[in-house]
Amino acid sequence: MTTRGVPLALAVATAGYLAGxxxxxxxxxSRGARWAAAAGASLGSLAAxxxxxxxxxxxxxVDAGIPGLLAVAGGVVVRLDGLGAFFLAIVSIIGLPAAVxxxxxxxxxxxxHLRSLGFMLNMFLFGMSLVTCAGNVLTFVLGxxxxxxxxxFLVMVETGDPETQSAxxxxxxxxxxxxxxxxxxxxxxxxxxGGASFADLRxxxxxxxxxxxxxxxxxxxxxxxxxxxxxxxxxxxxxxxxAAPSHVSALMSGxxxxxxxxxxxxxxLDVLGGGVVWWGGLLLAVGSVSxxxxxxxxxxxxxxxxxxxxHSVENIGIILIGFGAALVLDGYGxxxxxxxxxxxxLFHTLNHACFKALLFLxxxxxxxxxxxxxxxxxxxxxxxxxxxxxLFLVGxxxxxxxxxxxxxxxxxxxxxxLLAGAQIPRPELAVGIPxxxxxxxxxxxxxxxxxxxxxxxxxxAMPRSERAAQAREAPLSMRAxxxxxxxxxxxxxxxxxxxxxxxxxxxxxxxxxxPAAAAATPGLWVEGAGRLAYVSPPLLAASLAVVVxxxxxxxxxxxxxxxxxxxxxxxxIGQTPRMEYTASAFAEPLRRxxxxxxxxxxxxxxxxxxxxxxxxRSITYTSEVHPWFEAVIYDPIIGGVRRASTEVRRLQGGSxxxxxxxVVAALLGALxxxxxx
Amino acid sequence: MAELSAVVAQTLLAVMLAPGxxxxxxxxxxxxxxxxxxxxWQIYFELRKLFAKEIVISRTASWLFRAAxxxxxxxxxxxASLVPLVFIxxxxxxxxxxxxxxxxxxxxxxxxxxxxxxxGSAFGGMGxxxxxxxxxxxxPTVALSIFALALTAGSTNLGVxxxxxxxxxxxxxxxxxxxxxxxxxIVALAESGRLPIDNPSTxxxxxxxxxxxxxxxxxxxxxxxxxxxxLKFFLLLALAANLFVPWxxxxxxxxxxxxxxxxxxxxxxxxxxxxxxxLETRVAKLRLFRVxxxxxxxxxxxxxxxxxxxFVR
Numbered sequence: 004m005t006t007r008g009v010p011l012a013l014a015v016a017t018a019g020y021l022a023g024x025x026x027x028x029x030x031x032x033s034r035g036a037r038w039a040a041a042a043g044a045s046l047g048s049l050a051a052x053x054x055x056x057x058x059x060x061x062x063x064x065v066d067a068g069i070p071g072l073l074a075v076a077g078g079v080v081v082r083l084d085g086l087g088a089f090f091l092a093i094v095s096i097i098g099l100p101a102a103v104x105x106x107x108x109x110x111x112x113x114x115x116h117l118r119s120l121g122f123m124l125n126m127f128l129f130g131m132s133l134v135t136c137a138g139n140v141l142t143f144v145l146g147x148x149x150x151x152x153x154x155x156f157l158v159m160v161e162t163g164d165p166e167t168q169s170a171x172x173x174x175x176x177x178x179x180x181x182x183x184x185x186x187x188x189x190x191x192x193x194x195x196x197g198g199a200s201f202a203d204l205r206x207x208x209x210x211x212x213x214x215x216x217x218x219x220x221x222x223x224x225x226x227x228x229x230x231x232x233x234x235x236x237x238x239x240x241x242x243x244x245x246a247a248p249s250h251v252s253a254l255m256s257g258x259x260x261x262x263x264x265x266x267x268x269x270x271x272l273d274v275l276g277g278g279v280v281w282w283g284g285l286l287l288a289v290g291s292v293s294x295x296x297x298x299x300x301x302x303x304x305x306x307x308x309x310x311x312x313x314h315s316v317e318n319i320g321i322i323l324i325g326f327g328a329a330l331v332l333d334g335y336g337x338x339x340x341x342x343x344x345x346x347x348x349l350f351h352t353l354n355h356a357c358f359k360a361l362l363f364l365x366x367x368x369x370x371x372x373x374x375x376x377x378x379x380x381x382x383x384x385x386x387x388x389x390x391x392x393x394l395f396l397v398g399x400x401x402x403x404x405x406x407x408x409x410x411x412x413x414x415x416x417x418x419x420x421l422l423a424g425a426q427i428p429r430p431e432l433a434v435g436i437p438x439x440x441x442x443x444x445x446x447x448x449x450x451x452x453x454x455x456x457x458x459x460x461x462x463x464a465m466p467r468s469e470r471a472a473q474a475r476e477a478p479l480s481m482r483a484x485x486x487x488x489x490x491x492x493x494x495x496x497x498x499x500x501x502x503x504x505x506x507x508x509x510x511x512x513x514x515x516x517x518p519a520a521a522a523a524t525p526g527l528w529v530e531g532a533g534r535l536a537y538v539s540p541p542l543l544a545a546s547l548a549v550v551v552x553x554x555x556x557x558x559x560x561x562x563x564x565x566x567x568x569x570x571x572x573x574x575x576i577g578q579t580p581r582m583e584y585t586a587s588a589f590a591e592p593l594r595r596x597x598x599x600x601x602x603x604x605x606x607x608x609x610x611x612x613x614x615x616x617x618x619x620r621s622i623t624y625t626s627e628v629h630p631w632f633e634a635v636i637y638d639p640i641i642g643g644v645r646r647a648s649t650e651v652r653r654l655q656g657g658s659x660x661x662x663x664x665x666v667v668a669a670l671l672g673a674l675x676x677x678x679x680x
Numbered sequence: 681m682a683e684l685s686a687v688v689a690q691t692l693l694a695v696m697l698a699p700g701x702x703x704x705x706x707x708x709x710x711x712x713x714x715x716x717x718x719x720x721w722q723i724y725f726e727l728r729k730l731f732a733k734e735i736v737i738s739r740t741a742s743w744l745f746r747a748a749x750x751x752x753x754x755x756x757x758x759x760a761s762l763v764p765l766v767f768i769x770x771x772x773x774x775x776x777x778x779x780x781x782x783x784x785x786x787x788x789x790x791x792x793x794x795x796x797x798x799x800g801s802a803f804g805g806m807g808x809x810x811x812x813x814x815x816x817x818x819x820p821t822v823a824l825s826i827f828a829l830a831l832t833a834g835s836t837n838l839g840v841x842x843x844x845x846x847x848x849x850x851x852x853x854x855x856x857x858x859x860x861x862x863x864x865x866i867v868a869l870a871e872s873g874r875l876p877i878d879n880p881s882t883x884x885x886x887x888x889x890x891x892x893x894x895x896x897x898x899x900x901x902x903x904x905x906x907x908x909x910x911l912k913f914f915l916l917l918a919l920a921a922n923l924f925v926p927w928x929x930x931x932x933x934x935x936x937x938x939x940x941x942x943x944x945x946x947x948x949x950x951x952x953x954x955x956x957x958x959l960e961t962r963v964a965k966l967r968l969f970r971v972x973x974x975x976x977x978x979x980x981x982x983x984x985x986x987x988x989x990x991f992v993r
Contacts, residue, residue, distance in 0.1 A: 383740075441979065444819040445816065448816030455812050531836070567739050588805065
């Protein structure tokens with residue numbers, strides 16, 4: 004207990020989440036459950052935010068815990084340092100609007116599952132907060148599992164349809180694949196360190212041979228990568244995220260997958276101390292592939308929420324490009340340049356949390372008002388849901404990395420890190436870095452195209468279905484939650500130079516990083532590595548605003564006399580939504596360009612008149628894009644598991660005698676082993 | 681303060697000269713095709729005429745359609761303030777670098793593509809879709825060309841790149857410059873909708889990209905968009921000219937230097953205008969699905985520019 008005021012915030016946060024969870028379960032009405040859950044989660048996340056900000060401002064870590072609880076395994080120990088506080092802040096910044104939004108989002112539902120929804124939401128937030136505060140392995144794994152299980156149940160809230168059930172199965176399988184690798188990783192570290200606190204792990208890592216350190220790193224990449232959604236471990240992500248209620252999707256895409264990044268940074272940089280070049284190279288390669296494949300599959304998606312889920316894969320890739328490039332720089336001893344990269348990846352983590360949560364909440368509002376996730380059924384919502392549309396647009400501009408919003412600032416820093424990496428005269432980097440730059444640039448161009456499609460088809464032109472035509476603006480609580488996140492995107496973008504020192508503070512002391520050199524006075528400029536390149540989002544925004552205003556003055560009078568008329572249509576009589584460009588049509592050129600990758604399954608059926616084949620009665624065209632590499636990788640694994648379980652089933656004879664024989668055999672075996680060793 | 685007013689003046693100069701460049705190319709093309717052609721300054725009359733006309737807006741269109749031309753024009757002008765044309769700004773160089781310039785132009789395209797979808801016409805959607813495809817595919821080349829320049833200069837800020845090349849002229853003959861220039865030239869043509877990617881002088885529905893996207897605009901709005909795309913084209917060519925061949929550009933605000941800088945800019949842009957006009961007279965427009973091949977070629981050039989620079993070090 005270092006400071007007196009801080010554990011109070013910790014206590015309030017814990018109490019808030021747990022009380023919210025219990026109160027939601029015990030509430031008499033579903034309305035009560037809704038508000039109890041929202042109130043608990045809001046209180047918890049506000050208190051956690053206070054705690055995180057305090058740690059980031061003072062720089063002094065917070066220690067607390069209940070060593071008596073589960074003492075055999077080391078007890079529950081809380082130690083919140085800069086890095087943990089940064090991720091706790093992310094959990095809280097998204098947790099608060101998600102809780103508020105949830106209260107409005109589920110207002111129409113009166114079924115009993117609102118109670119479990121409220122309980123699970125609070126436990127989910129609690130678990131995620133615990134992961135960031137964990138001081139030892141037990142606490143970390145405890146939080147990790149609470150988070151994973153709570154989110155599994157949240158995905159399964161709307162059970163019934165087989166798609167959700169399959170999504171849940173994929174999710175639970177992949178998350179436990181991660182856990183299975185997480186435990187041996189911690190075991191390797193703690194067995195040589197003699198304890199299970201992160202300080203002991205650090206000691207243990209120092210005593211490992213380089214080969215074992217590599218094993219630990221690979222385990223960390225697989226375990227945390229499966230949580231973060233790195234290609235090819237991302238398969239659960241586009242399935243599970245759309246199935247959950249939208250505020251839960253926002254938390255899963257915005258926050259939970261970021262804790263995979265947290266784990267990776269914690270183990271690679273803090274525990275192992277970084278410093279190995281090929282680790283960075285591996286992450287750089289994995290990140291580039293994830294970013295590009297994520298956005299390419301997002302482009303083919305017409306389900307608004309699945310599209311956003313694929314963009315999470317893309318952005319995790321961008322985060323890893325920054326982190327990997329920074330590790331490479333670190334490996335070559337270029338500490339101050341590496342620091343820019345570490346900060347860039349953390350910054351993009353925070354930024355992605357904000358705009359992805361905003362977009363998922365926006366998609367949720369659309370889904371709630373139109374009752375469909377299919378973009379081809381939407382359209383015209385900009386006049387029916389004007390505020391939701393504007394807020395979604397802010398998120399779209401931010402995620403497309405366009406200035407002056409936050410996505411641009413962090414992606415700019417990632418580019419600068421790559422540029423610093425290109426100054427190292429090594430042949431492997433001379434090939435790797437330009438490829439990474441090309442893939443990152445292609446990713447951001449395609450992301451812009453994808454969000455023109457997502458926003459344009461969803462919100463613009465005429466409604467494509469009756470349901471879209473009937474849509475009304477979302478309730479105030481939902482809009483308020485989105486407005487909070489949209490202003491975060493603007494503030495983080497314009498105030499990027501103010502945010503960067505906070506990122507350096509979060510990185511202080513990790514792997515020997517001393518940010519004193521980099522923590523310059525915040526001006527209006529964001530700096531690249533080595534203070535060689537600069538950009539100033541606020542100045543760009545200000546000059547853009549001035550010119551736009553002058554332009555408006557020039558057209559203002561003509562605009563006042565503007566004549567409203569029909570869209571020009573080559574002499575046709577009436578404009579109908581069927582004349583509009585669809586999402587499939589929009590993505591068609593890119594689908595052709597990347598046909599080798601997509602390998603679309605197309606089916607064209609033309610039925611003609613029996614008299615003449617020039618009279619066509621109907622044309623049916625279906626085209627589907629399935630990620631074929633998933634089948635290549637996962638089908639053998641699933642088949643193998645099936646076969647293995649069939650074999651194992653032979654052990655299960657159903658006779659009690661047989662089972663007793665197993666018990667005796669196991670006992671004798673164990674005794675024999677003890678005897679021999 | 682002197683530099684601020686100089687930057688503003690330089691920006692205004694770009695804004696005023698940009699339509700002239702487009703007019704000049706049209707005139708040279710006409711001459712090459714044995715036509716008399718309209719004089720280069722004809723385009724200014726066209727803009728003035730458009731500003732005096734009424735605006736017609738589709739009933740389907742939302743506020744986004746009304747805002748997009750202003751944003752497109754705004755982003756082009758802001759980029760103009762970043763590019764060293766006549767002189768190299770020192771203090772204002774830090775406002776934005778090459779990445780900022782490219783992403784600002786992308787911001788404009790993003791809104792214009794949305795506006796294309798906003799009216800609900802099939803033409804607009806088709807234009808938006810194709811424009812975003814071409815833009816997305818040019819991005820890697822643009823980023824790598826920036827990289828090729830930044831590698832030798834150590835910075836992505838435009839003023840720094842130009843100053844470094846002036847200080848060390850041997851660099852300009854390095855592979856980064858020799859291979860990077862054609863790469864950037866190809867994407868400059870692609871991004872501003874010139875032949876062989878898009879034909880700026882046709883409204884033929886099956887071939888057009890940019891013109892389809894802005895089909896619904898009229899009057900002052902159309903003027904703003906045309907002006908902005910002329911400015912974008914001017915700036916992309918000016919970038920290619922002044923970053924790869926910065927000689928002549930003023931490094932101080934002395935009147936004689938500025939005059940020399942202006943003369944140098946005029947000469948460079950005139951040479952590029954002739955090059956574009958000759959090219960557009962010689963080549964036919966590519967089929968849309970052959971465009972990616974050209975863009976991949978430019979990407980490979982840019983990749984080679986960066987890789988060879990890194991290898992020869």
